[in-house]
Amino acid sequence: MIVKDLLFELQTEELPPKSLGPLIKSLVNNIDAELKKSQFDFKTVTSYATPRRLAFLVSDLAEQQPDQSIERRGPALQAAYDSEGKPSKALTGFMRSCGLDNPDMLEKLETSKGTWLVYQQHKPGGNIRELIGDILLKSLSTLPIDRKMHWGASRVEFVRPVHSLILLYGEEILPARILNCDSGRTTLGHRFMSSGLINIKSANEYAEVLRDNYVIVDFEARKSLISEQLAKVEALENARVIIDPELLDEVTSLVEWPVALSGKFDPAFLSVPGEALISAMKSHQRYFHLVDLQGKLLPRFVTIANIESKDPQAVIAGNERVISPRLADAAFFYRRDQQTTLESNLERLGNVVFQAKLGTYLDKAKRISRIAGFIAEQIGEDVSLAQRAGLLCKADLVASMVGEFPELQGLMGGYYAHHDGEPEAVVQAIKEHYLPSFSGGELPTSATGQAVAIADKLDTLTGLFGIDQPPTGSKDPFALRRQTLGVIRICIQAGLKLDIRETLAMAAGQHSPDFSTTAVYDYLLDRLGTWYQDQGVPGDTFNAVRFSHQVITDLGDCDRRVRSIQEFRAQPQAENLIAANKRVANILKKAGAIDASIDTALFQSPAESALFAALGVAEADMQAPHEDLEQDYKAKCLTLAALQSTIDAYFDEVMVMAEEPAIRANRLATLQKMRTLFLDIADFSLLQ
Amino acid sequence: MSVATFQDMILTLQRYWADQGCVLMQPYDMEVGAGTFHPATFLRAIGPESWQAAYVQPCRRPTDGRYGENPNRYQYYYQFQVMLKPSPENIQALYLDSLRHLGIDPLVHDIRFVEDNWESPTLGAWGLGWEVWMDGMEITQFTYFQQVGGLECYPVTGEITYGLERLALYLQGVEDFQQLIWSKSDTATVTYADVFHQYEVEMSAYNFDYADVNALFAQFDFCEAETTRLLAASLPLPAYEFVMKASHAFNLLDARQAVSVTERQRFILRVRALSRAVAQAYFDSRQALDFPLADDAIKQTLLQEVISDS
Numbered sequence: 002m003i004v005k006d007l008l009f010e011l012q013t014e015e016l017p018p019k020s021l022g023p024l025i026k027s028l029v030n031n032i033d034a035e036l037k038k039s040q041f042d043f044k045t046v047t048s049y050a051t052p053r054r055l056a057f058l059v060s061d062l063a064e065q066q067p068d069q070s071i072e073r074r075g076p077a078l079q080a081a082y083d084s085e086g087k088p089s090k091a092l093t094g095f096m097r098s099c100g101l102d103n104p105d106m107l108e109k110l111e112t113s114k115g116t117w118l119v120y121q122q123h124k125p126g127g128n129i130r131e132l133i134g135d136i137l138l139k140s141l142s143t144l145p146i147d148r149k150m151h152w153g154a155s156r157v158e159f160v161r162p163v164h165s166l167i168l169l170y171g172e173e174i175l176p177a178r179i180l181n182c183d184s185g186r187t188t189l190g191h192r193f194m195s196s197g198l199i200n201i202k203s204a205n206e207y208a209e210v211l212r213d214n215y216v217i218v219d220f221e222a223r224k225s226l227i228s229e230q231l232a233k234v235e236a237l238e239n240a241r242v243i244i245d246p247e248l249l250d251e252v253t254s255l256v257e258w259p260v261a262l263s264g265k266f267d268p269a270f271l272s273v274p275g276e277a278l279i280s281a282m283k284s285h286q287r288y289f290h291l292v293d294l295q296g297k298l299l300p301r302f303v304t305i306a307n308i309e310s311k312d313p314q315a316v317i318a319g320n321e322r323v324i325s326p327r328l329a330d331a332a333f334f335y336r337r338d339q340q341t342t343l344e345s346n347l348e349r350l351g352n353v354v355f356q357a358k359l360g361t362y363l364d365k366a367k368r369i370s371r372i373a374g375f376i377a378e379q380i381g382e383d384v385s386l387a388q389r390a391g392l393l394c395k396a397d398l399v400a401s402m403v404g405e406f407p408e409l410q411g412l413m414g415g416y417y418a419h420h421d422g423e424p425e426a427v428v429q430a431i432k433e434h435y436l437p438s439f440s441g442g443e444l445p446t447s448a449t450g451q452a453v454a455i456a457d458k459l460d461t462l463t464g465l466f467g468i469d470q471p472p473t474g475s476k477d478p479f480a481l482r483r484q485t486l487g488v489i490r491i492c493i494q495a496g497l498k499l500d501i502r503e504t505l506a507m508a509a510g511q512h513s514p515d516f517s518t519t520a521v522y523d524y525l526l527d528r529l530g531t532w533y534q535d536q537g538v539p540g541d542t543f544n545a546v547r548f549s550h551q552v553i554t555d556l557g558d559c560d561r562r563v564r565s566i567q568e569f570r571a572q573p574q575a576e577n578l579i580a581a582n583k584r585v586a587n588i589l590k591k592a593g594a595i596d597a598s599i600d601t602a603l604f605q606s607p608a609e610s611a612l613f614a615a616l617g618v619a620e621a622d623m624q625a626p627h628e629d630l631e632q633d634y635k636a637k638c639l640t641l642a643a644l645q646s647t648i649d650a651y652f653d654e655v656m657v658m659a660e661e662p663a664i665r666a667n668r669l670a671t672l673q674k675m676r677t678l679f680l681d682i683a684d685f686s687l688l689q
Numbered sequence: 690m691s692v693a694t695f696q697d698m699i700l701t702l703q704r705y706w707a708d709q710g711c712v713l714m715q716p717y718d719m720e721v722g723a724g725t726f727h728p729a730t731f732l733r734a735i736g737p738e739s740w741q742a743a744y745v746q747p748c749r750r751p752t753d754g755r756y757g758e759n760p761n762r763y764q765y766y767y768q769f770q771v772m773l774k775p776s777p778e779n780i781q782a783l784y785l786d787s788l789r790h791l792g793i794d795p796l797v798h799d800i801r802f803v804e805d806n807w808e809s810p811t812l813g814a815w816g817l818g819w820e821v822w823m824d825g826m827e828i829t830q831f832t833y834f835q836q837v838g839g840l841e842c843y844p845v846t847g848e849i850t851y852g853l854e855r856l857a858l859y860l861q862g863v864e865d866f867q868q869l870i871w872s873k874s875d876t877a878t879v880t881y882a883d884v885f886h887q888y889e890v891e892m893s894a895y896n897f898d899y900a901d902v903n904a905l906f907a908q909f910d911f912c913e914a915e916t917t918r919l920l921a922a923s924l925p926l927p928a929y930e931f932v933m934k935a936s937h938a939f940n941l942l943d944a945r946q947a948v949s950v951t952e953r954q955r956f957i958l959r960v961r962a963l964s965r966a967v968a969q970a971y972f973d974s975r976q977a978l979d980f981p982l983a984d985d986a987i988k989q990t991l992l993q994e995v996i997s998d999s
Contacts (some may be wrong), residue, residue: 014781015802015819052802107794148806149816154775154791154844154987160834161817164778188952192785255803260864286825306799316799317825322864333755352949358969 003064004042005171007129009137010049010056010203011180012188013159018052018254023145024160025050025220029057031140039132040066040645049208049218053259054188056218058204062170066126073099075107075118092118097489129170134177137168141179157181164189169204177194190214191257193308215309216257224253227305230261231289234303238263238293242303245283256307264321268300270328273335273414280406281327286524288324300478309636334401335416342421343396343431350399356479359464359512366395368511372456373449380448380497382427387452390430393418397431411435430454437487444491447451451491456508458484462525463509466518471524492556500554501525526553533563542566544673545683557630565634566683572638574645579688581648582679585672586686589656595673597666605664606655609671615647616674623678637682648675692791695857695871695881699745702769702851705790709783711771714744719930720937723748723809724770724850728929731812734837734846735968736975737991738982739802743771749937751900751944754893755930757886760854760865763863764892764965765885769851775987776833776847784821784831784849791860798823798859807832811936811960813839813968818849828856838968839961844987854881871890896944905947909956914961925970932963 029048042063049056057421076091147156168184177184186200195214217223275298282288288302351363370391377387415432422428428447433445434453509516552557622640717727724746733740754764802819818832829959830850912935919928
């Protein structure tokens with residue numbers, strides 16, 4: 002069988018850097034799938050992507066599809082001929098669909114239900130030369146393109162204008178026409194360092210020929226080259242280059258021939274908050290910033306140029322000239338923002354809509370203030386500080402700096418609060434109230450910050466549920482999932498003693514007395530369950546706690562119970578105790594309401610007395626307050642585990658559903674007591 | 690460097706684009722936020738007619754004022770605008786050649802096309818393209834128009850907008866607009882600061898501190914009513930002038946922070962409604978003339994495919 006490498010290249014104008022990765026990934030996946038679907042044998046598909054080309058190489062692609070044999074079933078023999086022995090309509094129709102004119106070509110198939118006419122169609126495998134065009138069109142038609150464009154007077158559409166198409170099978174051009182381009186073997190090299198058309202003689206020499214023309218077509222190779230160059234800068238400058246992986250990807254998508262160049266800026270700008278300088282360098286210029294070995298921002302940057310300049314110093318000087326006005330702008334915003342206080346910004350906050358039905362950010366700030374005060378009171382922190390921080394935490398949304406760099410919200414508020422002379426706790430709380438800013442992200446560390454962070458999130462959560470806009474599978478514009486998880490993590494990991502149900506109700510009440518919290522509370526518990534599952538705690542452990550007698554109000558308490566149950570499950574007694582709980586739950590469920598108290602005089606067997614005594618001891622143990630909260634539930638679980646042999650012995654010897662009603666009721670009451678003892682921690686019958 | 694002064698740069702670009710077949714236009718004599726507002730771009734981008742033009746356009750962006758203190762951000766500055774319709778296959782190469790004419794060696798400088806899509810909510814227009822970077826500085830905006838005044842563009846206009854001052858910083862090797870040499874003769878050297886500094890300081894004060902808010906609101910309302918009245922009289926060109934005036938009034942109000950966020954959106958929608966109405970009226974007026982500047986095949990494609998699709 003003949004196999005050769007297949008090369009495809011679409012040469013385009015500069016593609017959007019953030020789309021380059023998704024585009025090439027999708028193209029290669031599609032090609033892989035389409036080739037497999039059409040049964041063309043091949044080894045691998047290698048992708049190539051640069052700002053000006055989408056390409057791939059299929060190695061050892063078979064020239065032919067395998068031949069195929071298809072059995073097509075026609076009409077039953079009975080229905081195939083009429084009374085005069087002439088072919089019926091059913092038969093002629095079937096033959097037409099098979100492209101036959103003689104019924105002798107058909108075979109007979111005997112089955113238990115009768116005899117059928119069948120056609121053994123032999124389909125010779127297609128040739129790649131004929132089928133590749135269709136495969137490519139299919140693969141290109143479903144690329145993830147946000148906005149397609151037209152150009153010139155042509156009616157075709159793509160991400161950016163397309164200039165040429167290479168389609169080589171080994172050394173042979175396969176004819177195809179895609180996006181108004183006829184296939185050929187020529188392309189362009191680097192926009193400036195290479196000139197004229199480049200001929201690709203054979204598919205497998207593509208990457209090498211392009212490299213000779215100053216284009217590194219392999220995305221990952223280009224990316225590692227940039228990383229190596231950044232490492233060299235680090236060594237040279239005795240500093241650390243901070244590499245944001247997203248920025249690295251973006252920069253890799255912006256160059257065909259990367260060259261790292263490092264420049265400086267005026268150290269006077271370091272008086273502006275570092276985060277603002279970094280934002281200016283990163284978002285506007287795609288620069289990497291440098292810090293010294295202590296992590297302090299240096300007045301330096303690295304840019305990745307797309308050329309081996311004849312005069313690199315000119316490129317550096319040019320970049321230094323650009324960054325200066327950018328930083329000057331940041332400094333301008335910083336100074337201008339400091340001319341007003343956060344408090345005086347509040348009025349303008351009244352013009353910024355938070356959500357059409359939930360009012361402006363001023364309304365929100367006032368609500369956050371009240372909720373934060375309520376939380377502070379519960380957790381024993383300064384109420385007025387929390388209220389103050391809550392009121393001011395959104396006031397930087399109307400600051401010029403945040404208008405320019407939205408990612409600095411909160412952070413700039415902190416700087417401005419400090420400038421306004423607000424108490425340090427307020428400054429800190431404003432700064433960190435958006436935390437955690439991503440799943441698993443850092444949490445606020447100050448108590449006031451925690452109070453405001455929770456207040457802000459619960460306000461959003463109760464508000465959106467209140468107006469019946471909870472998150473759906475695909476839509477979560479206010480990031481309620483992340484925010485809810487944030488509340489859970491702050492409460493648990495900071496060990497806050499907060500009644501979450503009461504706080505939710507208080508927060509909902511700030512919007513409207515009509516806002517119910519049932520759905521929000523359930524949503525929060527659902528998220529809590531997911532959070533546990535993500536950590537490898539099985540769903541039944543959490544459900545056992547969730548559906549115990551002790552309703553979840555204090556998330557920290559809930560967490561201690563979940564962890565204790567999780568430990569308990571590893572104990573040797575667990576299995577029998579869980580089985581006993583299931584059994585008891587079933588018995589009690591069938592028995593209905595039980596109101597009898599336990600009368601020891603009605604005990605008939607020593608096992609009954611033993612269980613009663615053991616339950617009494619356990620109950621006393623369980624009620625005794627434990628000083629160390631961490632150990633509390635673990636100790637209680639041990640107490641329960643100790644009941645195992647007594648309970649097992651009871652079921653071995655005692656027949657609960659005794660004939661005599663008084664004895665039966667007495668036994669059910671004993672079981673009820675036992676069940677209640679367990680249920681105070683968790684519903685063990687729900688464990689699997 | 691072959692191009693020594695600001696005015697030489699303009700002359701060089703005019704000569705170059707005239708040689709490429711562009712109609713050299715003059716700046717429009719009204720306040721606009723960008724060269725795109727000039728009817729030679731905004732209106733000519735509508736419909737099937739071919740059109741190539743180049744011109745300098747002074748632009749006013751009141752919120753960009755920095756009292757002349759920022760080295761490269763001014764509320765009044767110059768764009769050199771080129772519009773080519775339909776956009777030619779080699780439009781990027783044509784542009785890069787214009788840089789060579791200005792004396793920029795692309796083997797020295799790091800010149801790149803970095804994605805930057807353009808949208809003008811007030812003009813009901815959007816396009817895809819890039820900002821062109823030279824050593825990290827944006828020197829040109831490059832856009833393929835996809836929609837203008839709410840109408841799909843067929844054929845597509847390629848728009849090239851040079852930021853003249855920023856480009857001049859490079860050509861003259863200085864750091865600050867103020868230092869740019871505007872003109873130079875044996876007897877006198879005139880700088881950008883000589884020409885504009887006082888203006889920049891005073892206009893920043895006007896935009897941020899003195900513009901009369903109530904009068905501007907009234908002016909906006911008047912321009913809106915006037916546009917509607919003129920459209921009723923089938924006069925799209927004068928109507929469009931009032932859209933430009935309304936847009937500038939809005940920009941001044943914005944600089945005065947007189948418009949709240951919610952109101953802001955409403956104002957933008959009001960201007961957009963006017964732009965769309967003007968665009969449609971202009972299209973209709975050209976269609977009534979049977980699109981005299983259109984290539985026949987393009988005209989047929991527009992009428993048979995594009996319009997029926999949309």
